[in-house]
Amino acid sequence: MNDYNFWAHLLDTFRASPDWIKALWLLVPPAFVLGLMALTLRFRIDSKRVNRVLDGELVYSVHRDAQNRVHIISHVKQVGDNPALLFLDQGPSEAFEYAESDPPAKR
16 A cells, blocks of 8 residues: 555546546536636625615614623614514513413403
8 A cells, every 4th residue: 555646546547537527527627717716706896896885774783791691772763562572582481471382362
């Protein structure tokens, strides 16, 4: 095993393969490199064309305090009595009982 040479084995395999496999061995690596370059250049060109101005409105902010707790602050007036809820932790289990069972029957 000391006289094994990877490159000699690879070239021997290449010479012993059919012609269409040799063509694939020669065409696929340059095609891959050209495709990768085209994707990279397209991304760079498109990223420069993108309008970087944020034309929407700030809806939520996320803040981490000194105790490593995360707070989500809403910047818009909530519609109706049911504001959008964002649960970061489960909190007390009784608050989530409706999610684990069928909805309560109407009285």
